[in-house]
Structures are given as C-alpha cells and as structure tokens.
Amino acid sequence: DFPGIDREDMIEEMEHFLVDNTGTNSVPIVAAVSPCSNYAGFASDPTNRGEQTSAQWVRFAFHDFVTGNVAAGTGGLDASLGFESDRPENHGLFVNDTLEFLAPTQSAYLSMADQIALGVLVSVAQCGGNAKAIPLRVGRIDASAAGPSGVPTPFTAIEPTLAQFAQAGMSQSDTIGLVYDLSFFLSPNADFASACGHSLGRVHAVNFPDIVGDSPITSTNLDGGVSFDSTPAALDPTGMNEYLTGTGKAGGPLVTSSNVSARSDFRLFNSDSNATITTLAANTGQICSGLFEKMLNTVPSTVSLSDPITAMPWKVVDFNMHISSGGSVRIEGLIRALWTDTAPPNQISYTLVSSSGNGSTHLSDAASGTGSGLFGSTTYYHFVIATDSPGTTGMTFEGFTYNFSDEIFILPSQSTVKSGANTIEIKAAVLTSTLNGGTMTGTLYVPETQEGTLAKKINIVTVPMTVLSTNGDYTLFDGLASVSGVSSVIAKVAVGDTGSKTVKTTLFAQD
Ligand code: HEM
Structure with a gap:
C-alpha cells in the first residue's frame, strides 16, 4: 500500500466499485461487461469488431498471472502485462483495451492489478456466473517494469505448457480421484484453466491467421x-x-484448427484422455470460480492481500468537513443504504459520537438518489450537521459506526482543482494544540502516465502548506501544487505523525 493510505479506504473503494453499478455514485466497470457480449474497447467501429470486453479482461488476468513464479514469490497478478503488449505471446487488442478502460479509475486506493481482479469477477457475474462465488481482495501492487515472458501459445508443446502453469502454481498432478476432494478445487490444473477461460470469447483472425485463416474477417466481424x-x-x-x-464448435479453433500444431486445447484436454474435461463439464461453475480466485490471488510474496470484500449494508461516502471563521465544525456527506427486499426509510436517524459522551441524534435529508447493482439496490441520503468540536469522533446509524477526526482535516469545499491549469489547492484545519508550533504538510497521490504501459503509476507529491488563519481552536493552512493530471487524485495532510483522513479531490471545488 502507498504510505499514508489506509487499508480501510482501499477496501471501501473496492466495495464501492463492486456495489455501485448504475445510478447515483456509480462506477462504469460493470456496465462495460453488460451484457457479457458487450465491447467497451477503443477500436474503431466497435459494434462490428468481433471483440468482447469480458473475454478480454479474463484473458488479461490469465496472461498477467501465468508468468508468475510462486516458488520465487515473483510476478503473478501485478499488471506487468501492460509493459509486455508487444510480445507475440500477448498479441491482440486485449492488453491495451483493458488498461485504457481502467486507467481513469486507477488511484492510490486501487491499483491496476486490483482493478483487473475486479474486472474478472464482474465478467464472471455478467456472463452467467455468481459474483459472490469469488471472494475479492485488495492490496495488489502494480509492477513498474516488464516481467519474464512465457505465456503458452497455441504452438507451445504440452510439456512446457504444463511446466509454465505449474510454475504459476497451477498443479498438473491433481487426479480424477480427487474430484470431490477440497484440495482438488484449491489446485485446479492447466486443462481446467483453459476450459474455463475458453468458455468466453474468440480466436481472432487478425491475431492468429495461422490458426483460423482470413475468411472469418467480414464487415460485421472486422x-x-x-x-x-x-x-x-x-x-x-x-x-x-x-x-x-463433437457438436457445435467441437471445442473451437484450438481443438479443430486445420493447423494441427495449433491444437493446444486438444493437446491439453487429451493429455489425460479427456477425464478431467468430462468432470469439469459437470461442475463448471464451482471449479471455474475456484480457479479464477486462485489466479487473481497469485501475487508477489511482497503483497499482503486484504480479507475478502463484503458488501456493506450501510456506509458513508463523500464525507466532507467544513469550518466557520469562529472555528465551529460541520460534517457533511451521503449515507448509502444497500438493500434487496425491503426499501429503507425515507430518512435515516444518526447519532454523533463525542468524546464527552453526549452524542446528539439527527435526521438525514430525505432519500435523494438511487442505484442498483450486483449486490442489490442503493439509496442515498444527504446529511449535514454542526458538531460539538473538538471532540466528535464519529457517527452511528442502523448499527454502523463511521469514524472521523476533528483534530486534523481537509476542507474539500474550500479546496480547488483547476483542471485547465493542472493545479490543486488544498485547504485544511488542525487543532492549534495539536500543531503545537509545528507545521502541516500536504500529500497528493497523483496517477500519472508512464513509459511502456497504459497503466498509470502513482506519483506522491508533497505540498508545502502555509498558515492561512486562526479560526477558534483551529489553525487553517493552504498549499498549492502543480500536477501532471487531476483525475483520481487523493489528498491527505499531516502534522508530524498525526494524519488526516484521505480525501478524493473530486470533492474539491472544480474550476
Ligand atoms: C495453454 C493455454 C492457453 C492457450 C495456448 C491459449 C490461447 C489462446 C488464444 C490463441 C486465444 C485467441 C486470442 C485472440 O485471438 O484474441 C485465446 C483467447 C482467450 N483465452 Fe486463452 N489460452 C490458454 C489458456 C487460457 C486460460 C487459462 C484462460 C483463462 C483462465 C484463457 C482465457 C482466454 C479468453 C477469455 C480468450 C478470449 C479472448 C477474446 O475473446 O478476446 N486462456 N487463448
């Protein structure tokens, strides 16, 4: 994780991407694979391209992960594939279509590799699988350079193909006798892997004319x-x-190609006389989910993944703090309810938590936004309230507690993003007693373009802050930074070891 970024915020961001699929506060990632046949990539004439985003995302995860080395603790799902798109083994639009689509939502909260994991999960969900069958974790760290090559191609012989999968942790030694044994599900092997993956998508003539020839290319299948x-x-x-x-597509081009050396799926499936593929056909959902989970969680040994993300029935988003010239603090934000059967009430009662123990209870505004997604419907409620400050530490409602601190905080509505000038101005407040003669420093986590891949890298920019005013018990600071881009930037301020909550600069005044 980036220094200064809390795991909790990473988890809540992933939860947001997973739950808020349409409507208020939604993220367009699920829409990209809705329906499963959709193509949300960037090639011209997309409707006639013969491409499918869900298949691209699953193939991306496979090519990224399979060059990992579990014994050495290197590689795996780390988005290094972005640096490797020129290699023949990674031929096709899928690498750059995937990265270009996901780059705008990449941030210090969610790496590209975390978004790839999310992309596989939502593809499975939209293609008839069960989103809840694959626990999703966060914390993957993006590579800063290419990794080793070695993705098996249709022309790779069976032994090196199996060896590559084995190096990435996909055992080839599971046997048919283990089918109903848990260890089987935890160590799916190479032929399961390709059978699951190759349930989606296509071999493209523009990538592999030596497998399918040129004849599939038409004006509606470019x-x-x-x-x-x-x-x-x-x-x-x-x-x-x-x-x-032997019906329908009879296994597809990697089984039936007239170019016998390209029949990699045939070689895999046939390597145990079709025994495993027969089993898999009867247990697809369960086995493919287990396999995909294992693929997504194959990460360098330096990475520690979070616990699985769970959808939050109640949540606070877009949390904002304000201060008056006299030093009184107001909090503002949105309460999100997530529900399936019973609609939540039209207003939510919440109680402030104060160190003095005297929490006051208030009502949110009436419900003002709705959405829906894989995990149910969402309803949003705006709230704004003056707090007893300093000393208010959180708010509770419906059994959920949201913690914040009025010791040191960013003032989003007084901070400004200038997208034309590429500048970000941070204003923030700190208790004068906490400041104790010291000074405040700002930090911006800026996603930047980098050489060699369309994935962004996070540049940590330090922002010098100067005193602006004294408001009651608080000292206000102000700092200005030039950045290379203003999209998905996260801000934080600190005095010594005392840091504020991080804030998305989308909450700042936009100019
Ligand atoms: C020996 C192993 C494998 C070989 C040789 C292989 C080879 C290929 C080839 C040649 C294509 C056509 C790509 C194109 O023209 O766009 C393809 C597509 C695909 N592969 Fe594999 N593959 C293997 C294993 C896997 C695995 C393990 C997965 C996922 C778990 C997977 C997922 C996919 C998907 C989803 C597509 C469709 C991509 C699209 O429609 O854009 N493959 N594969």
Missing part, C-alpha cells in the same frame, strides 16, 4: 473472431460438451 463454443457470452459448460460430443 477482427475475424471465431468463438470457442456456441455461447461465447456465457461462462458455461457448452464448450466442453461440444468438445466431448
């Missing part, structure tokens, strides 16, 4: 996509059944 099975927009056993029975 990249000449040839699907693996009859249902390329469903994660299902159709492809395995078609392979086993």
